[in-house]
Amino acid sequence: MANIKAQLARGVRDFNPEFVNRRKWLFSLLEEAFRKYGFLPLETPAIELNQTLQGAYGEESDRLIFRILNSGQYLESITDSDWVAAKNGQINRFTRLVTEKALRYDLTVPFARYVSMNRGSLIFPFKRFQMQPVWRADRPQRGRYREFYQCDADLIGSDCLSSEAQMVALYVEVLVQLGFKGACVRISHRKLLHFMAEALGLSAGARSFMVQLDKLDKTGKEPMSAYLDEQGVSHELQAAWWALLESNLHPSELAEQLHDFARQAHVALPTSIVKELETLIQYITALGVPTTNYRFDLSLARGLDYYTGFIFEVDSGITGMGSIGGGGRYENLTAAFGVEGLSGVGISFGVERILDLMIEKDMFGDAPTPAAYILLATTSSGCMEQMLTCAQNLRTHGIHTDIFAGDPKPKKIFHYAETRNIPVVAIFKEGPSGDTLVHLKRRTDSEQISVQPLEVLAWLQADKTWNSR
RNA sequence: GUGAUCGUAGCUCAGCUGGUUAGAGCGCCUGAUUGUGGUUCAGGAGGUCGUCGGUUCGAACCCGAUCUUUCACCCCA
Numbered sequence: 001m002a003n004i005k006a007q008l009a010r011g012v013r014d015f016n017p018e019f020v021n022r023r024k025w026l027f028s029l030l031e032e033a034f035r036k037y038g039f040l041p042l043e044t045p046a047i048e049l050n051q052t053l054q055g056a057y058g059e060e061s062d063r064l065i066f067r068i069l070n071s072g073q074y075l076e077s078i079t080d081s082d083w084v085a086a087k088n089g090q091i092n093r094f095t096r097l098v099t100e101k102a103l104r105y106d107l108t109v110p111f112a113r114y115v116s117m118n119r120g121s122l123i124f125p126f127k128r129f130q131m132q133p134v135w136r137a138d139r140p141q142r143g144r145y146r147e148f149y150q151c152d153a154d155l156i157g158s159d160c161l162s163s164e165a166q167m168v169a170l171y172v173e174v175l176v177q178l179g180f181k182g183a184c185v186r187i188s189h190r191k192l193l194h195f196m197a198e199a200l201g202l203s204a205g206a207r208s209f210m211v212q213l214d215k216l217d218k219t220g221k222e223p224m225s226a227y228l229d230e231q232g233v234s235h236e237l238q239a240a241w242w243a244l245l246e247s248n249l250h251p252s253e254l255a256e257q258l259h260d261f262a263r264q265a266h267v268a269l270p271t272s273i274v275k276e277l278e279t280l281i282q283y284i285t286a287l288g289v290p291t292t293n294y295r296f297d298l299s300l301a302r303g304l305d306y307y308t309g310f311i312f313e314v315d316s317g318i319t320g321m322g323s324i325g326g327g328g329r330y331e332n333l334t335a336a337f338g339v340e341g342l343s344g345v346g347i348s349f350g351v352e353r354i355l356d357l358m359i360e361k362d363m364f365g366d367a368p369t370p371a372a373y374i375l376l377a378t379t380s381s382g383c384m385e386q387m388l389t390c391a392q393n394l395r396t397h398g399i400h401t402d403i404f405a406g407d408p409k410p411k412k413i414f415h416y417a418e419t420r421n422i423p424v425v426a427i428f429k430e431g432p433s434g435d436t437l438v439h440l441k442r443r444t445d446s447e448q449i450s451v452q453p454l455e456v457l458a459w460l461q462a463d464k465t466w467n468s469r
Numbered sequence: 470g471u472g473a474u475c476g477u478a479g480c481u482c483a484g485c486u487g488g489u490u491a492g493a494g495c496g497c498c499u500g501a502u503u504g505u506g507g508u509u510c511a512g513g514a515g516g517u518c519g520u521c522g523g524u525u526c527g528a529a530c531c532c533g534a535u536c537u538u539u540c541a542c543c544c545c546a
Binding site for chain 1: 544
């Protein structure tokens with residue numbers, strides 16, 4: 001009869017209790033931080049209309065969107081020529097004819113859709129955080145799944161640079177709290193990158209310059225040099241640019257170094273950008289962010305098209321690991337939905353990678369969250385009712401109480417408590433004179449005591465040290 | 470989407486160039502021992518060798534397809 005093979009679909013996974021406990025712990029910590037900075041929670045549906053997601057991520061990402069097949073007689077409107085075209089490779093067009101919904105690909109576009117729909121009732125600037133799963137039909141690898149959580153915070157409806165500064169402060173606060181002492185927010189600026197492209201004489205090819213730049217830390221310098229040679233950039237200018245990139249961009253010297261580079265390239269450095277940089281540095285400093293936890297890095301480009309100003313990426317401080325978060329300023333995220341002039345800043349925590357890293361580096365410690373504080377069990381059925389009454393009394397007082405429902409052998413009871421990391425075991429037994437006695441045992445040091453059922457609560461409350469390890 | 474790669478008990482893996490009843494450690498279950506679990510001892514259950522098809526007298530082992538894993542590219546968290 002059992003002929004169904006128990007199996008998961010590609011790229012998705014189950015989360016066992018230990019993992020869920022850890023993720024919930026991380027999420028509650030993130031939520032606490034978001035709320036501390038004035039963000040409010042938002043949730044949007046897993047399903048969005050195709051038109052909402054259409055084109056928002058570029059041609060290549062389109063194939064990574066999970067489409068939902070229409071219900072009912074969805075083939076009725078398909079013509080013979082549609083079939084032929086689909087068979088000849090025009091599968092995208094066909095897909096659009098039989099699907100009108102898809103699973104969300106990220107949280108940013110649904111957020112833009114939400115803001116656009118509710119622009120009349122939202123008070124701007126609007127700040128929200130959102131922690132929900134998203135789906136991508138990517139080919140899975142270690143640490144890359146087809147279903148994963150994103151944790152985003154966005155502020156929209158203001159172009160004040162205090163927003164960027166607070167995002168940096170929020171990043172640093174959370175990551176240091178998590179134990180990433182060496183975490184560093186890398187900061188760059190899209191307009192500065194365009195200026196560099198222009199200074200190098202690449203203004204027409206700024207886009208491909210960004211792409212090259214984005215993978216610089218992965219591929220090394222050679223492809224970039226080859227690209228610049230190909231574009232006819234003089235070796236002098238290239239050298240000046242590399243120097244700018246590799247110099248330790250200390251905030252106080254940054255403006256000067258940019259001016260130097262502009263002089264060598266014989267172009268004018270837009271003063272507005274310099275002013276923005278200086279202002280951001282002032283704000284970040286005022287927020288008390290240690291200078292070791294952020295730096296300017298002009299090799300940071302970020303792939304996403306919609307960023308227009310400052311961009312961020314967070315280095316975990318653990319060598320060999322990629323970024324654990326990113327974000328930036330966008331000036332027109334809602335334009336596609338007909339709402340112009342809303343500037344905003346968004347950041348994202350790469351929670352899957354953060355969890356992987358924390359588990360790998362043993363940053364959670366080795367004690368799994370106890371399934372309960374106390375386990376009640378009885379070896380004689382006559383004590384069952386008193387045990388249940390006791391359990392409910394403990395629960396009323398907030399003590400996590402589990403009742404052993406299996407074969408009531410001491411060996412079983414203690415083994416169960418051990419595997420679930422329950423620190424205290426209480427065995428209800430009939431005493432010599434027919435009354436019920438409770439044998440309380442603390443597993444950590446095998447301390448044991450016998451009390452009356454009514455005394456269990458008071459005894460636990462008086463001895464809170466039992467819970468500490 | 471392109472090109473590789475992996476797949477043997479719950480877990481980690483053995484299994485010599487295809488040859489008769491496929492093994493180990495850990496875990497699990499039972500019993501004994503132990504102050505009521507953690508130690509030790511004895512015993513036990515569990516696998517149509519990812520799936521389907523092919524080659525062969527014979528396939529865990531060779532070939533094909535498919536699914537899953539991992540890796541590079543694309544892209545990205």
